[in-house]
Amino acid sequence: MTLEGPEDSARDPGPLELGEEATRALEQIRSADILVGIPSYNNARTIGHVVRAVCAGLAKYFPGERAVLVNSDGGSQDGTPEVVRQAGLHNYDPRTILVAHPTSPVHTIITPYHGVPGKGSAFRTIFRIAEVLGARACAVVDSDLRSITPEWVELLIRPISEYGFDFVAPLYRRHKYDGTITNSIVYPLTRALYGKKVRQPIGGDFGFSGRLAAYYLTKDVWDSDVARYGIDIWMTTTAIANGFRACQAYLGAKIHDPRDPAADLTGMLVQVVGAVFDLMETYEHVWAQDGPSGEVPLFGFQYEVGLEPVHVNVERMMAAFRQGLADLVPVWEQVLAPQTLAGLLALKGAAGEEFNLPQDLWVRVIYDFAAAYRQRRVYHDHLLRALTPLYLGRTASFVLETWEADAAAVEENIEALCGRYEALRPYLLRAWRGDT
Amino acid sequence: MSELWKETMLEALRTASQKLAHFLPNLLAMLSLLLLGLVAGLVLRGIVRRVLRGLRFDQLCERWGFGQSLLLTGMRRPASDLVGILTSWGVFLFFAMVALEALELPGTKSLIPLVIGFLPQTLAAFVILVAGIFLANFLGQAALIAAVNAQIPTARLAAQGVRWTIILFTLAMVLTQLGIGHSLILAAFSITFGGLILALAIAFGLGGRDLAREMIERHLKKDQPEEKEDEFRHL
Incomplete structure (x- = not known):
């Protein structure tokens, strides 16, 4: 295990002060084995279902353990x-989980965060x-989940409590067009850099050991994008x-509470991709060494799920993208290598089904953006925002490539993209070091 | 007659040679001072640059965001280079003023006190100019990217509008700071800016009348769906 590195010399942010209610609850509970x-x-609208599913999961799969549920609320x-x-x-209805054995009650801590x-x-x-309760195994789950079941708790906790793992990433069945930032940037890039095939590095529902939680707390990152959407990729990469x-x-299907999915796409992109690029700087000493990506152990029984069709507005x-080509070239010129920009400009007249931003070109775009981010060629926020039309x-x-494709064919397409990310690593290294 | 002419010519030549004899050392002194200023400026530029690099000034500037601010003003040099260049120009200008005084030309005697007296306003105007250009480029670029991401068709026009408004403001402030045509600039700026806003308001009012009506109609008739949104999640 490598626990020493440049990032480890960063200032320890010191212990976080907890609120009054949380402090009182902690004095009563004193210690716990499992924390969700x-x-x-x-x-x-949705958190009641999530809390009931978690309580049922803890009662069914960890009846003898001291368990705590923490709701960290943003006001x-x-x-x-x-x-x-x-x-x-009310914890849970015993009929829903069919248990006859006595179970310990789940303590609930509701606290605002700072x-x-x-x-x-x-x-x-x-x-x-x-950390304060000394929990051995922990999990976090989103509060707007509609598809969570008690089994999720076992799947996220058991690999830690019984098999000695420190970090459990989720694997879902999602619609082929869901998670496009994950599929086109975060998953292939993380895999190409750190050599682990973690399919959902920003899934949002994770399991982690108590010692990994304590390690996370030693990092002084809580004023950056990590404090927002960047937390998921930061947790995965740090681990x-x-x-x-x-x-x-x-975990099966992931279904969220419906809300405008396009809401602040640029904001999400800025925070997630900014966090990925920041992590590339922090862990340069790790990813700069070459090596093929490897499989990560998988727990849980895999099955197919039915997914509702979604509407996609490709024309928009x-x-x-075309508007970006018309207006943002002065910004892209500062970021992209001349041949990458030429490749994009060649798409100016493409429309309808002829339109194709090929995988190779896309990977070069991402690698050029990463290098420009590192070399501070453009103000960071502007650079990341200028990626939106390219991402779209x-x-x-x-979408056009996979319009008729089934889930397996889509996965093959993503696998091919991962291959391009890995094959173009030398290009990234040259751009990163300014050798182009 | 020829004696008188000869005497006059000799006198003129004598006076000219006396004046030249008096002026030449001053000219040489001026040239020497200019050369000295040039050399001192270059030497100091190198020293300042090395010292700043030794102190990791460029990295500090990057960390504080000044490096990226410089990029937005169009400067492609590192901050240590920029400070070095400014130092060398400062030194050279100082030597140039001393050199001009060395010429002992009428009007140059009070040059140094005059320049020193004018220095605070000049420095303030320079700072305003640099900050204004920085702000104009920064906000212009931010407006351009935001407008493109919002798919506003006139994104470039909007960004240029933001940029030039700030540049106009900056120039008005710089000239006011230098005390040049204070009331004239104020009046000109008020008329130009007021006129611009009025023109924009009229243009938006007339050009956007239909758009505004459509927006209100859409808002009031929510049961009539507009173009269907994407339904997938990006994350």
């Missing part, structure tokens, strides 16, 4: 904490409570780049 955290912000105005309190009081508003700050509070034992757990994505262009291309 749920970050929330105005999720009153919800819709009564989310009250829903958690009510759901926590710091930058976002999921990462909520997780920090959960890590801190896990695998520092040699913690990682595995995956098959292509229009966004690639997504449109992906």
Whole structure:
């Protein structure tokens, strides 16, 4: 295990101060074996189901363990904490999990988090409570999940409590067009850099050991994008780049509470890709060494799920890309290598089904952006925002490539993209070091 | 007659040679001072650059965001280079002023006190100019990217509007700071800027009338769906 590196010399942020209610609850509970955290912000509609599923999972699969459920809330105005309190009081209906054995009650801690508003700050509070209680195995799940079942708790916790893993990433069955940032950037790039085939590195539902939670707390990253959408990729990368034992757990379908999925696409892209590029700088000493990517152990029984069809507006994505070509070339010129830019400009007249932003070109775009980010060629926020039309262009291309394809064929397409990311690593290294 | 002419010519030549004899050392002194200023400036530039690099000034600037700010002003040099160049120019200008005084030309005697007296306003105007250009480029680029991501067809026009508005503001402030045509600039700027806003308001009002009506209609008739949104999640 490699626990020493340049990032380890970063300033220890010191222990996080917890709120009064949380401190009182911790004094009562004193210690725990298992902890499940749920970050929330105005999720009153869905969080009750998540809390009940978690409580049922803990009762069914870990009846003899001292378990704690932590709701880390960002100041919800819709009564989310009250829903958690009510759901926590009733815990679960024994008929739903068919258990006859006596079970320990699940303690519930509801606490507001402090710091930058976002999921990462909520997780920090959960890590801190896990550290104070000395929990051996922990998990975090999203509060807007509609498809969570009690089995998720076992799948995320058991690999840690019984098999000695430190980090459990989720593996879902998703619609072929869901998670396009994951499929086109985060998964292939993380795999090419760190050599681990973690299929959902920003899945959002994770299991982790108590010692990994304590390790996360030593990092001074809580004022950056890590405190927001960047937390998921940061947790995954920190675990695998520092040699913690990682595995995956098959959780089935992932269905969220419906809301406008296009809401602030650029904001998501900036935070996630910014976090990935920041991590590339932090762990340069890890990924700069060449090597093929390897499989990660998988827990859980895999099965197919039915997924509802989704509407995709390809024409609008292509229009966004074309507008980028018309207006953003002065910014892209500072970021992209001349041959990459020439490749994009060649797509100027392409429309309809002829449109194709090929995988090789896309990988070069991402590698050029990573190098420009590192070399501070353009102000970071502007650089990341200028990626949006290119991302939409690639997504449109992906949709056109896989319009008739089934899940297996889509996975093959993503696998081929991963292959391009790995094959073009020498290009990345040259661009990263400014040798182009 | 010829004696008188000869005497006059000799006198003129004598006076000219006396003046030249008096002026030549001053000219030489001026040239020497200019050369000295040039050399001192270059030497100091090298020293400042080395010292700053030794102190990892460029990395500090990157960390504080100044490096990226410089990029936005169009500067492609590292911050240590820039400070070095500014230092060398400062030194050279100082020597140039001393050199001009060395010529003892009428009007140059009070040059140094005059320049020193004017220095605070000049420095303030310079800082305003640099900050203004930085801000104009920064916000212009931000507006361009935001407008493109929002798929606004006139993204470039909007970005140029933001950029030139800030540049106009900056120039007005710089000239005011230097005390040049204070009231004239104020009036000109008020008329130009006021006119610009009025023109934009009229243009938006007339050009956007239909768009505004459509938006209100869409808002009021929510049961009529517009172009269907994407339904997949990007994350």
